[in-house]
Amino acid sequence: MKKVTLVTGDGIGPEIAEAARRCVEATGAAIEWDEQQAGTDVMEAEGTPLPDRTVESIRQADATLKAPITTPVGTGFRSINVHLRQYFDLYVCLRPSKSYKGVRSKYDDIDLVVVRENTEDLYAGIEFEKGTDTAGELINWINSHSKRKITPDSGISIKPISVAGTERIVQFAFDYARKNGRRKVTSVHKANIMKYSDGLWLEVSREVAKKNSDIEFEDRIVDNMCMQLVQKPELYDVIVLPNLYGDIVSDLCAGLVGGLGVAPGANIGKNQAVFEATHGSAPKYKGLNKVNPTALILSAALMLGYLNMRDEADKLENAVAAVIAEGKDVTYDMKPDRDDPTAVGTSEMADAIIAKIK
Ligand code: NAD
Numbered sequence: 619m620k621k622v623t624l625v626t627g628d629g630i631g632p633e634i635a636e637a638a639r640r641c642v643e644a645t646g647a648a649i650e651w652d653e654q655q656a657g658t659d660v661m662e663a664e665g666t667p668l669p670d671r672t673v674e675s676i677r678q679a680d681a682t683l684k685a686p687i688t689t690p691v692g693t694g695f696r697s698i699n700v701h702l703r704q705y706f707d708l709y710v711c712l713r714p715s716k717s718y719k720g721v722r723s724k725y726d727d728i729d730l731v732v733v734r735e736n737t738e739d740l741y742a743g744i745e746f747e748k749g750t751d752t753a754g755e756l757i758n759w760i761n762s763h764s765k766r767k768i769t770p771d772s773g774i775s776i777k778p779i780s781v782a783g784t785e786r787i788v789q790f791a792f793d794y795a796r797k798n799g800r801r802k803v804t805s806v807h808k809a810n811i812m813k814y815s816d817g818l819w820l821e822v823s824r825e826v827a828k829k830n831s832d833i834e835f836e837d838r839i840v841d842n843m844c845m846q847l848v849q850k851p852e853l854y855d856v857i858v859l860p861n862l863y864g865d866i867v868s869d870l871c872a873g874l875v876g877g878l879g880v881a882p883g884a885n886i887g888k889n890q891a892v893f894e895a896t897h898g899s900a901p902k903y904k905g906l907n908k909v910n911p912t913a914l915i916l917s918a919a920l921m922l923g924y925l926n927m928r929d930e931a932d933k934l935e936n937a938v939a940a941v942i943a944e945g946k947d948v949t950y951d952m953k954p955d956r957d958d959p960t961a962v963g964t965s966e967m968a969d970a971i972i973a974k975i976k
Contacts, residue, residue: 623653623682625656633907634895636965637911639683641971641975644972652675654676667690668701680925681924704737708886710733710886711864714882715730718939720944721880725874728871730856734859734868735784735859736885739815740777742776742777745773745776757772777812781822795833802854803855804837804857805836807823823858843867844870848874851874857871882914893920910951937971937976938971941971947967949967
């Protein structure tokens with residue numbers, strides 16, 4: 619029996635969380651659920667958008683399935699999602715992008731996995747605002763230590779990339795490839811320009827690759843990678859990237875397979891793993907039983923794989939694929955015409971998926 623925390627979120631969160639839980643239960647997966655809240659709904663009731671009991675439950679669970687949460691304004695949290703990533707050191711952002719027959723897209727044979735580093739790089743949040751004393755001090759220091767000069771009217775964002783941070787994410791990419799029967803890892807960088815940050819990333823990637831020689835390894839410069847993904851996506855498999863490039867390339871890959879409605883994801887650390895859809899809480903659809911539950915259900919399938927419940931994961935993914943391929947019991951956004959009156963609601967699409975689980 620595995621312990622899974624279900625964070626129901628807000629906006630459309632509770633509806634899609636319920637749909638995903640029912641689908642997982644239908645696979646027969648041996649899961650003990652602990653339902654917890656986070657977001658604006660619990661904020662109104664308890665005065666905090668992230669109660670301690672939710673954090674504790676995530677800490678103790680084998681995995682967490684999290685519905686979207688609205689970024690709260692004026693609560694001391696920049697974003698609950700960012701807070702959870704930092705608090706539990708969820709250093710991996712995992713985003714598979716796979717073509718499903720029946721999803722409108724320019725491509726029909728995509729099967730890529732983006733592994734994005736989640737803690738370092740330009741997103742580390744180390745910034746100095748233009749005109750402040752600290753920015754001035756930093757600029758003076760840099761100008762006295764570097765041949766290249768920074769003008770005093772500059773704002774500065776720092777890009778740290780470490781050996782340890784790179785080692786663990788690249789090793790995760792190899793481990794994921796091995797566990798999931800994948801053939802190749804591609805490490806992406808701009809080492810030709812940023813020698814001491816991306817150059818270090820590339821050097822460490824190569825070292826880690828040497829220790830994982832059962833899986834093919836290559837590297838690509840990020841601009842070339844973007845062009846290749848659009849022109850020849852079939853050449854790629856697992857792609858590992860520093861934070862900023864990973865953010866951009868994971869959306870590029872979601873676009874290749876038809877957008878965020880079908881894009882699952884996960885943030886994974888050493889001891890905790892939080893599985894979630896890539897889309898947000900779409901507050902305008904709250905309570906309407908209207909939105910597409912697919913991305914969270916596919917995130918749940920990803921979670922089952924992470925929990926070594928491979929059969930259950932495959933059953934669930936195959937059932938989702940079958941319902942989408944039929945195109946009958948799907949939500950409005952998956953119909954060729956968004957006003958199609960035959961579109962079904964969130965819970966009816968989940969029912970159709972459950973009916974296909976064998
Ligand atoms: P959003 O993804 O919530 O919505 C954008 C649009 O996408 C919606 O208007 C809707 O048309 C469509 N959409 C989204 N999910 C859909 C679904 N399942 N089915 C059908 N259509 C869907 O993005 P937003 O409006 O920028 O963000 C709303 C809130 O969600 C913000 O507070 C944002 O910070 C938060 N957010 C949370 C997460 C998370 O919890 N992981 C991720 C992204 C955004």
